[in-house]
Amino acid sequence: DSADFDSETESVCPFCGVGCKVSLKVKDGKIRYVEGINGPANEGRLCVKGRFGFDYIHHPHRLTKPLIRREDAPEKGLNVDPDELSGHFREATWDEAMTLAAKGLMALRADDPRRVAGFGSAKCTNEEAYLFQKLIRQGFGHNNVDHCTRLCHASSVSALMENVGSGAVTATFNEIENADVAIVIGANPIENHPVAATYFKQFTKRGGKLIVMDPRGVGMRRYAEEMLQFRPGTDVSMLNAIMHVIVEEELYDSQYIHRWTENWDAEKEHLRDFTPEKMAPLCGIEAEQIRRVARMFAGAKAGMIFWGMGVSQHIHGTDNSRCLISLALMTGNVGKLGAGLHPLRGQNNVQGASDAGLVPMFLPDYQPVADDAVRRVFTEIWNSEDFSGEKGLTVTEIMDAVHDGMIRGMYILGENPAMSDPDVEHARDALAKLDLLIVQDIFLTETANYADIILPASALYEKNGTVSNTNRQVQRVRPAVPPPGQAREDWQITVDLARRIGLNWEYGDVSEVFAEMKKTMASLDNITWERLERESVTYPSLSPDDPGQAVVFGDGFPREGGKARFTPASIIPPDETPDADYPMILTTGRQLEHWHTGSMTRRSKVLDAVEPEASCSLHPKTLRRLGVAPGEPVALTTRRGSIRIMARADRAIAEDMVFVPFAYVEAAANVLTNPALDPYGKIPEFKFAAVRVEKV
Numbered sequence: 304d305s306a307d308f309d310s311e312t313e314s315v316c317p318f319c320g321v322g323c324k325v326s327l328k329v330k331d332g333k334i335r336y337v338e339g340i341n342g343p344a345n346e347g348r349l350c351v352k353g354r355f356g357f358d359y360i361h362h363p364h365r366l367t368k369p370l371i372r373r374e375d376a377p378e379k380g381l382n383v384d385p386d387e388l389s390g391h392f393r394e395a396t397w398d399e400a401m402t403l404a405a406k407g408l409m410a411l412r413a414d415d416p417r418r419v420a421g422f423g424s425a426k427c428t429n430e431e432a433y434l435f436q437k438l439i440r441q442g443f444g445h446n447n448v449d450h451c452t453r454l455c456h457a458s459s460v461s462a463l464m465e466n467v468g469s470g471a472v473t474a475t476f477n478e479i480e481n482a483d484v485a486i487v488i489g490a491n492p493i494e495n496h497p498v499a500a501t502y503f504k505q506f507t508k509r510g511g512k513l514i515v516m517d518p519r520g521v522g523m524r525r526y527a528e529e530m531l532q533f534r535p536g537t538d539v540s541m542l543n544a545i546m547h548v549i550v551e552e553e554l555y556d557s558q559y560i561h562r563w564t565e566n567w568d569a570e571k572e573h574l575r576d577f578t579p580e581k582m583a584p585l586c587g588i589e590a591e592q593i594r595r596v597a598r599m600f601a602g603a604k605a606g607m608i609f610w611g612m613g614v615s616q617h618i619h620g621t622d623n624s625r626c627l628i629s630l631a632l633m634t635g636n637v638g639k640l641g642a643g644l645h646p647l648r649g650q651n652n653v654q655g656a657s658d659a660g661l662v663p664m665f666l667p668d669y670q671p672v673a674d675d676a677v678r679r680v681f682t683e684i685w686n687s688e689d690f691s692g693e694k695g696l697t698v699t700e701i702m703d704a705v706h707d708g709m710i711r712g713m714y715i716l717g718e719n720p721a722m723s724d725p726d727v728e729h730a731r732d733a734l735a736k737l738d739l740l741i742v743q744d745i746f747l748t749e750t751a752n753y754a755d756i757i758l759p760a761s762a763l764y765e766k767n768g769t770v771s772n773t774n775r776q777v778q779r780v781r782p783a784v785p786p787p788g789q790a791r792e793d794w795q796i797t798v799d800l801a802r803r804i805g806l807n808w809e810y811g812d813v814s815e816v817f818a819e820m821k822k823t824m825a826s827l828d829n830i831t832w833e834r835l836e837r838e839s840v841t842y843p844s845l846s847p848d849d850p851g852q853a854v855v856f857g858d859g860f861p862r863e864g865g866k867a868r869f870t871p872a873s874i875i876p877p878d879e880t881p882d883a884d885y886p887m888i889l890t891t892g893r894q895l896e897h898w899h900t901g902s903m904t905r906r907s908k909v910l911d912a913v914e915p916e917a918s919c920s921l922h923p924k925t926l927r928r929l930g931v932a933p934g935e936p937v938a939l940t941t942r943r944g945s946i947r948i949m950a951r952a953d954r955a956i957a958e959d960m961v962f963v964p965f966a967y968v969e970a971a972a973n974v975l976t977n978p979a980l981d982p983y984g985k986i987p988e989f990k991f992a993a994v995r996v997e998k999v
């Protein structure tokens with residue numbers, strides 16, 4: 304009852320890309336209850352994370368004062384107990400910490416501006432992401448700034464940019480209500496996008512046909528008309544075989560192809576070799592099922608394709624997405640109601656942070672850094688000198704450049720590469736090597752363990768600004784409670800630092816940052832701060848009254864000539880394949896209760912009580928073969944390292960696979976993962992590594 308609370312504030316859930324709108328109920332200065340309200344993506348619904356994952360913001364581990372590493376601190380590393388900080392760090396005033404940070408950054412800049420790189424965060428608002436990329440570009444003159452999109456959908460975006468001309472979804476996930484067939488591939492929405500999954504389930508209840516494709520028997524299979532549990536890493540062979548059937552049986556949409564696409568002849572010719580009979584032994588799906596699925600999707604009046612990181616986190620992630628784009632194009636399934644391409648975004652603002660230019664190759668709205676005219680627009684608005692037109696380094700390349708000695712200082716805002724990077728020991732060694740590491744966060748994360756200066760920041764429910772979800776819906780977030788102690792909003796800290804390194808920044812309020820973004824981002828046309836006070840708006844919005852376009856590209860694509868492109872994809876095997884020493888396949892991901900590196904959800908009482916311990920999933924037959932009972936520990940070893948973790952039985956996983964969630968520092972999955980990169984999106988192969996599993 305409203306009377307039970309002192310205040311109620313509308314904001315957006317901080318976890319996944321669905322972007323559920325919430326009402327935060329506060330009593331005695333603390334959030335006590337979270338309720339789903341009528342946002343465009345959730346219509347009142349929330350999952351367990353949204354409903355119960357809020358008390359971390361009042362956790363005693365919250366950073367409340369700036370910290371500076373003690374001169375006599377032990378060696379940098381994962382050895383700081385959050386309850387015993389004083390042996391490693393001393394408390395400082397904001398002025399002392401910021402002066403030290405600015406001095407350190409300026410000294411490195413004087414040596415060579417490329418000594419400094421930045422990781423921003425998809426946990427921040429659009430305004431914070433915009434300011435962060437501006438700080439690196441204007442303050443250091445280069446583009447070595449990135450964030451976790453690199454580890455998430457970078458390959459999907461590179462394929463979409465190449466073939467469709469835009470990196471965002473072509474239709475909202477809610478459009479599934481107008482579809483009659485939908486594919487969900489390499490995604491586990493029941494655990495990772497639970498509210499989106501409720502729309503998928505409803506779709507099947509009203510007769511929609513769902514096709515699920517995944518090497519794991521993900522929960523969505525229970526609702527599927529067809530479940531294709533293909534061999535890991537064989538997406539291209541399976542998808543090309545499906546498209547081969549569509550070509551062979553002439554099920555494609557000639558009119559659409561002729562009107563809206565290019566390079567069809569090359570695609571058709573390329574697909575000739577990929578017969579289902581030839582591909583079946585590779586992907587492990589019977590030729591007859593491949594034919595059935597091809598006919599089902601091509602026969603749809605309107606079909607949608609959803610994909611997740613099972614598609615993108617491979618060295619052939621861009622090729623996987625190229626296949627999905629080709630499949631949608633050849634069946635005419637882009638640009639009409641109930642049809643489209645939808646990579647399900649991971650973090651709550653990974654779409655917005657990418658849109659705001661927090662990537663090394665693009666300025667806001669995906670305007671290329673290499674384009675002189677584009678840079679001129681920005682330097683005029685920023686009243687600053689030109690910066691490099693060379694694409695910057697990506698997340699994993701920045702870590703390599705630290706090892707090479709080129710980069711010696713980093714400013715990391717809200718990211719946790721000491722847990723989230725592939726081959727994480729390599730990343731941790733890089734962090735330990737830095738001369739200057741400034742970490743801005745709400746907890747002493749594993750990354751902050753390596754910091755020289757720690758700046759206490761705000762959780763999303765303490766912030767003012769905007770975020771953009773997987774559906775391209777721009778929504779306001781508002782502070783329900785103030786940050787604890789002396790902690791500040793991230794945008795204020797970045798502005799303070801920018802001014803101290805000599806930049807001409809004058810922002811009185813976060814709405815002024817949004818106003819500046821509008822000058823550089825056509826996607827925000829007709830979306831004003833005032834409108835966002837009242838409503839969420841999907842971009843593009845065609846007029847001040849238009850709630851925004853749920854479906855785009857009905858009248859052409861933002862590419863030269865207005866046409867989308869077919870880019871044929873060939874089979875590229877995973878970077879490493881199982882052998883006698885490492886006979887099984889490791890795949891990693893998230894689970895329903897925990898979020899990414901666990902810093903928030905493992906400090907949320909209910910979520911931590913439900914999933915308190917790290918566990919890996921193995922098939923019961925594999926467990927029997929190993930002589931391991933569920934609940935007993937196993938050792939997992941790859942060419943990068945080894946972890947010990949509890950085994951759990953899971954019939955949905957193939958007998959030669961093991962699944963490990965990456966939220967647990969005591970059994971960090973990324974000690975094991977392979978840093979090999981997709982050459983286009985520069986995304987690591989988190990979803991495939993050769994591994995040995997042993998009883999301990």
Ligand code: SF4
Nearest residue numbers: 316318319323350353
């Ligand atoms: Fe939050 Fe995603 Fe759950 Fe919605 S579905 S409540 S955005 S975690």
